[in-house]
Amino acid sequence: MRSWLRAQRTFDNGMILGARTDLLLLHDGLSGDIYDSDTVERLYAYWQMGFGRLEIGEQDGAAYTLALTGPEIDPMVSLEARRISLFRDPVTDRDFGRFFKQVTAVQSTSNYAKLNYISPRLFGIQIGASFTPETVRSPLPWTGNPQNNTNAQHDIWEVGASYTGYVSDVAVGLTGGYAQGSQRNATPEGANLYDWSAGAEFAYMVDEIKLTVGGAWRETNAWLLDAYEVSQGTRTGGEHLSAVAEWGRWRLGGETSLAHATGPVDYTITGYQTTAGFQLTPAIELTGGWQWYHYARNAGLFTNGRPAIRMNAG
Numbered sequence: 001m002r003s004w005l006r007a008q009r010t011f012d013n014g015m016i017l018g019a020r021t022d023l024l025l026l027h028d029g030l031s032g033d034i035y036d037s038d039t040v041e042r043l044y045a046y047w048q049m050g051f052g053r054l055e056i057g058e059q060d061g062a063a064y065t066l067a068l069t070g071p072e073i074d075p076m077v078s079l080e081a082r083r084i085s086l087f088r089d090p091v092t093d094r095d096f097g098r099f100f101k102q103v104t105a106v107q108s109t110s111n112y113a114k115l116n117y118i119s120p121r122l123f124g125i126q127i128g129a130s131f132t133p134e135t136v137r138s139p140l141p142w143t144g145n146p147q148n149n150t151n152a153q154h155d156i157w158e159v160g161a162s163y164t165g166y167v168s169d170v171a172v173g174l175t176g177g178y179a180q181g182s183q184r185n186a187t188p189e190g191a192n193l194y195d196w197s198a199g200a201e202f203a204y205m206v207d208e209i210k211l212t213v214g215g216a217w218r219e220t221n222a223w224l225l226d227a228y229e230v231s232q233g234t235r236t237g238g239e240h241l242s243a244v245a246e247w248g249r250w251r252l253g254g255e256t257s258l259a260h261a262t263g264p265v266d267y268t269i270t271g272y273q274t275t276a277g278f279q280l281t282p283a284i285e286l287t288g289g290w291q292w293y294h295y296a297r298n299a300g301l302f303t304n305g306r307p308a309i310r311m312n313a314g
Contacts, residue, residue: 001026002041016048029094030085034101035111035137042111043139055116057139060107062116062128063160063177067105068199070214070242071253073275074287079257080104080216080240086291086313090303096311097293100224100269102259104216104240106177108195108227109156113141124165130158135227151190153181153227171203173214181227189231195220208247215241223263234263249279266298290314 003025008018022042024033035041044057072078077086081103085095114132131141134154138144146152160177181193201214219237223229237260244253254274261267275289292312295302302309 019045052119061109061130061158063106066160066162069216071212071244073253079271126162132156156181173201210246213243236261251277270294
């Protein structure tokens with residue numbers, strides 16, 4: 001269960017001042033979000049002017065805000081940044097894949113308190129930058145208590161860029177992002193965070209059918225995408241590819257994802273999904289599909305007693 005609240009005022013000169021909060025009020029063991037299921041998903045103030053938008057508080061970073069990762073029919077059950085899992089861990093009775101939710105866009109700064117700037121789009125180009133002083137969720141930067149972790153990242157700078165336009169009759173979207181952090185009181189095996197990604201989407205009309213294809217690629221030295229697990233020799237990389245066909249109120253799509261993580265335990269995670277959707281009203285859509293996952297590890301065993309497990313569900 002989610003709720004959001006926004007309050008804003010528009011002045012005579014077009015300037016907008018406002019604040020917004022997004023809350024995750026209730027979720028079960030098979031659902032959550034990419035912010036560690038924190039109750040406050042976003043809480044920030046913003047100032048929008050002709051030369052761009054400034055934000056301060058708990059909000060996504062600039063690179064994540066601008067990123068494209070491929071079209072989706074149902075973002076709740078997508079392979080990309082999913083919010084609902086179809087697979088239950090028989091030991092904990094919770095989401096089997098909770099230790100890794102694939103996000104193929106720069107997202108190391110999560111919804112930690114930060115300063116954001118997003119430019120207006122000119123000639124199809126939009127840029128953004130963020131500064132996250134600490135990996136802490138708090139209403140304002142430089143407030144809250146950082147974890148007492150010798151390898152914790154701080155002073156994370158993040159930049160992103162986006163281009164949208166047309167090449168002949170094909171709509172084109174291109175994005176890229178990069179984040180760089182630094183460790184405080186680093187141990188000998190510690191390292192400074194890096195995180196970068198690139199994405200693209202292409203759309204084309206064939207008679208009455210709209211076809212959209214796209215995908216993204218990401219690499220970071222945060223093991224399993226955890227900004228608290230950065231050290232020399234750790235790495236996580238991933239790709240996401242998807243396609244969607246739209247005809248009237250019908251939509252049909254497919255996705256595939258691949259992730260590799262190198263660290264205390266090496267993982268390879270492959271996913272496939274097909275989804276169909278039908279829009280009943282502008283606010284209501286029915287979706288259904290099938291999802292396959294294959295997990296493999298080089299140390300330890302899964303709940304089936306083996307170093308690899310395959311699962312599928314509808």
